[in-house]
Amino acid sequence: DVKVTQSSRYLVKRTGEKVFLECVQDMDHENMFWYRQDPGLGLRLIYFSYDVKMKEKGDIPEGYSVSREKKERFSLILESASTNQTSMYLCASSPPGLVYNEQFFGPGTRLTVL
């Protein structure tokens, strides 16, 4: 079974802090994605990566950056956390072909910024 793990289930940070969200997948997938999930807004794509050291902006990249130094690991970075970044963050991975393959999601990290 594909397994996507996220470093924390719950995280509380202060405004202005630098925040790292880590995601690891064990299926050798090329593609990895970061989404945020908010009530009434569904899943919105922040960034995705289709190869090591490659990244592309999604629909809402402002205030975020990402890092993919190894194939299995994709990190989301909030350079200076703000209260409007309080949300559920979901990581996903998929085989090659950005759209037409099933995305496997992690359990999510609920981030609260105070």
Next chain:
Amino acid sequence: GENVEQHPSTLSVQEGDSAVIKCTYSDSASNYFPWYKQELGKGPQLIIDIRSNVGEKKDQRIAVTLNKTAKHFSLHITETQPEDSAVYFCAAGSARQLTFGSGTQLTVLP
């Protein structure tokens, strides 16, 4: 970019009844339409998908229909069971990116 609208936002049905969730999309270039189910405390999981060259697809109690002319697609769940209670997301994709709908909270009442 693509815009996906999903309705209803909440749906309650009696066990054994059918449930229908509808989505519309804006980009005629979209040609892949998956549905994901998210149970409490878990990430979404793919339950069924359809491509634009197919009008309908069925997998046991779940079916999806697609009307490309009208740019809408629907999820049908028959003989609902309590374990069907979850949040369901539709999505539309083309080449590079999936765009998700806002989600439907389905509650199956025993």
